[in-house]
Every structure is written in C-alpha cells, then in structure tokens.
Amino acid sequence: MIKAMYVHIPFCNNICSYCDFPKIYYQEDLIDKYLDTLNYELEKVYKKEMIDTIYIGGGTPSSLSLKQTIKLFEILKKVKKSKNIEFTIEANFDSITEEKLDLYKKYGINRISFGLETTCNKHLKFLNRTLSKKKVKQVIDYANKMGIKNINIDLIYGMPKERIDELEQDLDFILSLDITHISTYSLIIEEHTKLFINNIENIDEDLDYKMYEIIRKKLKENNFYQYEISNFSKKGYESRHNLTYWNNEKYYGIGLGASSYINDRRITNTRSINKYLEKKFIYTEEKLTIDDKCIYEMILGLRKIKGIKKEEFFKKYNCHIEEKFDIMNLKDKKLLEENNGYIFIPQDKLYIQNEILLSFVGGSSNGKRE
Numbered sequence: 001m002i003k004a005m006y007v008h009i010p011f012c013n014n015i016c017s018y019c020d021f022p023k024i025y026y027q028e029d030l031i032d033k034y035l036d037t038l039n040y041e042l043e044k045v046y047k048k049e050m051i052d053t054i055y056i057g058g059g060t061p062s063s064l065s066l067k068q069t070i071k072l073f074e075i076l077k078k079v080k081k082s083k084n085i086e087f088t089i090e091a092n093f094d095s096i097t098e099e100k101l102d103l104y105k106k107y108g109i110n111r112i113s114f115g116l117e118t119t120c121n122k123h124l125k126f127l128n129r130t131l132s133k134k135k136v137k138q139v140i141d142y143a144n145k146m147g148i149k150n151i152n153i154d155l156i157y158g159m160p161k162e163r164i165d166e167l168e169q170d171l172d173f174i175l176s177l178d179i180t181h182i183s184t185y186s187l188i189i190e191e192h193t194k195l196f197i198n199n200i201e202n203i204d205e206d207l208d209y210k211m212y213e214i215i216r217k218k219l220k221e222n223n224f225y226q227y228e229i230s231n232f233s234k235k236g237y238e239s240r241h242n243l244t245y246w247n248n249e250k251y252y253g254i255g256l257g258a259s260s261y262i263n264d265r266r267i268t269n270t271r272s273i274n275k276y277l278e279k280k281f282i283y284t285e286e287k288l289t290i291d292d293k294c295i296y297e298m299i300l301g302l303r304k305i306k307g308i309k310k311e312e313f314f315k316k317y318n319c320h321i322e323e324k325f326d327i328m329n330l331k332d333k334k335l336l337e338e339n340n341g342y343i344f345i346p347q348d349k350l351y352i353q354n355e356i357l358l359s360f361v362g363g364s365s366n367g368k369r370e
C-alpha cells in the first residue's frame, strides 16, 4: 500500500553554488506547461490510494506565483488525503509572502520546510544565497499565528573557513524561532556544482566532526531530540514523510528528477526538462530482488537513531536479520548495538555512519554524513 507522495517543483529564482538538486531558473512561460505535465504524470501513475503524507519539494515551490500555486494545489486535489495527513511544502524566505502562506493554509498545508542554511553574510555569499533575519522572524511568526505550527529549518554547516562561533550564532538564531524541526547538513561539494567547478574542497574532517557534535549537543540541550543522522525535532514532530523513506516504505514521486518506490521498483525520473515536458518521464528503473530490498532496509533504516526493529525485519522478509547480514561481526567491532529488539548505530559512531552503512553493500566511504 502506498501512503506517501513526493511532488517536485524545480523552479528557483536563484541558483545556489552547492546545489545538486534537479532545478532550473524560474521561467514564467514554462511553468504552466510543467504543471500540465505534472498533472498528466499524476493521473498516469497514481492509483487512488489514500495518501498519508505529501511533500512538495524543489527547487523552490514558493517561487511560484499565487496563480501558479493555486493551479498546483488544484492538481493535487485529485490525491485522496487521509484525515491526519502531513502536508508539507518547501519554501525560501526570499520568495515567501503572507499571501502565499494564506494560500498554503487554505489548501491544507500543515508543515513548511524553510531553507535558511546560514545567517552569516560571508557564508551566504559563498552559497550564493541571501537572507534577512527580520523577514525570517516575521514569516515564522505569521505562519504560527495562522496555525501552521509544524515548521522545519534547514541548516548547512562546514563551509570553508566557517568558525565554531559562527555555527553557534546560526544555532542560537534558529533556536530563537518558534519551530518544531531542524535538518542539518554538512556541506558536501557535489560534482557539477559551481563549488566543484571552482575547486572548493570539503573542510577538514576533524572540524566537521567537532561541528556535528556541537550541533547534537546544543539541539539536545534545547529539547530537539535527534531521530535521524541529520534530523532533530520536538517530540511528536518528526517528519512522517521522510520516515517513509527511512522505513523503506513505498512512495510516489512525481515531477522532474523525482524518485518513486512502487511495485518493487525504484524509479528515477529524468532531470532533463525537455524530456520531462515531452512526457518521457523515466530515467532509470531498478527492479529489486529480496536481497536488494534487505540492503535498502539496512542502509535506510540505520539512519534512524532508534534503528531497525528485528521483528519488523522478520515480518517483511520472512528471515532473521542475522541470516542476511553479519550483524555479530559489526557488534563485535562496536559499530552496531542491540537493545530492546532494535539494531542501531551507537551514538559515538554516528559520525562514521556512511562507512558502517556501506559495509552492507561493500565499498568504502569518506565517512562524512549526507
């Protein structure tokens, strides 16, 4: 049964230097055609299940005008929504307005994920972003006032020459806001980004580790509990949509570059806007064997701090987790722990989770979190 849907809006008013997401510059004349194609794709793939979480991501969904936003929400009216739906939209502070927030509320949005990334002017410039702290406060206050109380803020750290005190200032500012969720990402220089082309290098691993631990400590002290490698929330405000991914459950993904997990297949859509508009949606399709599914279960499930419930694993795959993977060996090396029927990565090894996760598929990693 599919209960989650991701919808991709690729348009951005500005392209950030680190960005590896499927995105294109906002082009007024393309948007209607894109939304029509999205509507066509939705009608083609969606089998009318009751959906429990919808996540509109991007790109920058808030870059759409009011009229375009209405068109998007009208398209999504076709989706049967459960009473308790978690309905998220991503937004940037540059393009959000009170009118757009009113519209979000009207169409049932109950969670907003804002890209803030950093408050430091020097680093904002490096990331090719802008931010007004005054506007951030106004927007969050307004969203709360109108009843959208489930709010995430994205933070990026680990920019070259970023100092610990600058990271702490970012955290202080974010913690001063009335929000429920914080996602943190260490800057990774991805190929095909402006930073990669400019030969920018990742920061020293020791500093990266130190920053990660500072974030974990400070957020914990402020009642944000860590439930995933990079995600923290107030109790009860975990992202139900993202938990679909980490629980290795099925989901629809529609739009440019979106991924789906349906019918035992992992499908990735094209990143070419021309192909997408020609309705040539699929770029790759991977048919999963039972072994593949078990590997996904491990590499996704162990991102959760509480880990994988052994009983659930057995129910899903009709075999014990230890029959599939050398759990004992990893426990001996103190890379995994077991408690209360759950297998999980110990707190002091979270930083090297990539290495641990890769042991389930073979290979090695640089150890940085993603």
Ligand code: SF4
Pocket: 011, 012, 014, 015, 016, 019, 020, 021, 023, 058, 059, 060, 092, 115
């Ligand atoms: S990071 Fe977000 S806002 Fe920036 S270019 Fe990428 S998708 Fe657009």
